[in-house]
Amino acid sequence: MKLTDNVVRNFKVAKIFRENTDRINRIDFSTCGNTLISSSDDDSIVIYDCQNGTPKKTLNSKKYGVDLICYTHAVNTALHGSTKVDDTIRYLSLHDNKYIRYFPGHTKKVVSLNMSPINDSFLSGSLDKTIRLWDLRSQNCQGLMHLPGRPVAAFDPEGLIFAAGINSECVKLYDLRSFDRGPFTTFKLTQDKDCDWTGMKFSPDGKLILISTNGQVLRLIDAFQGTPLQTFMGFQNNKGVALEASFSPDSRFAFCGSTDGRIHCWNTETGVKVAVMNCDHPGPVQCVQFNPRYMMLATACTNMAFWLPYIDD
Template structure:
């Protein structure tokens, strides 16, 4: 795997599947890379957590969460611990030691399914949002919620790369930006966007340079917004989503490209500046590709349906 290569249209078009893993018996619902890019962790509807070694391209370990189920798995800043939401028993968020598969702490409070979970890029705080129409701010060191916001609909939320502000998407039509130090005073910016009648917002991400916000949906549109002005910049379309599934969309680390899966098992890539589609990558994904993420440190893409594919470029630029 290479760190030096620059991402270009040609490099992206050359991406092919280097490894395909069939560790799971049901759909993979979320993935997350460690900050150093060396491991990838996944959660699945089969109640398992699989950790992959990205450098050697092998599965490293499988942990089971049969009692509580597992969704929205996220690495914390320590590479051997992770956070995840639950799919059984209750809607508590759980903090897991991957080293010995024991829970370090529980974060109770949400009364309905947790649909967004994100770790601060700079410290031990994290955000969660739930179908109970609240967004909560937490600290890994305390089981008590540090603050909460009541909304009027399904939330999506994300930290900016500096970890100083966070964005909350509300009711699939409004984007609010909050300063973390004073979020109880309300948002410092609110952007109203054209509402998608056909679909709901299901994911929110800042680009690595902090200038762009990506909104993914459970429909066949992905929106790109200017993070400072709130102006719509691009609408990415042409990928299949005929099942109302929350398909993940992700930036490349250089913020130049956006990747998304589709319900027909293909991977689509667009240029953030021009909005043009750069490539449609084919793989043996037999089911909808719900998870797509680019490695933060290495030239590698991971995509998942019920199986997991590691993609590498096959050109020398």
């Protein structure tokens, strides 16, 4: 099945999970698409089986809390930020719920955590106005950048470059092999007066960058030229929260949640809103991701919802 405007409009909630008692702060699909991992403000990590549509395992991190969870390249390990004790990043074995390694260094809350798509390196950005480059095999930071403001960061799909969004007004692109020499290009964008950038993602085809905010606007820019392509609006965010925005695997659609529990979808080529999808999410939908392998969408507030397309014959 190919993803079209009509298929998107026919997505319906197939299952709702109520495993959590507090906000789900991050979700991440495994590369194979078979499982989804989530972290929540209730200090729990839940792993879901995407093929059977069932919760598979729940782990607790009561001591450190858990935030920004993401899979590494091994499905049995994950990285996450901390909400208690300190701002150390932690590398967890999901098999036995034991920590493999700690990555200390940030002095304020980590707000961005991204695994490289090709190897063991990962990026972290913090409210201490730094971006750090790490390798899973060493607790020592491999690279450090000081920035003038809150950072957001993302790897491109090839894992050769990364983008850093700085001060909610410019995007700098760095070559990973020589990033200590500074950015090889900088895109200056018009600053939004009433919101900050809270997330950034490359499209799976590497041609676009989607910038999400804590306001009522998303920006889509050309990943090579920095040209503004689309501005997506018309969704509710009256609480100033960070709403995740994500691409479909074919890069043709962008999805974002809202504070009224609805999911909005736009066509990335035309900028036209394709669908507004209703679900009984009681709170702001801060996590939205499309499965990389299967025709399935996951959205989360306190509850987790799995969406599938229902096409009439």
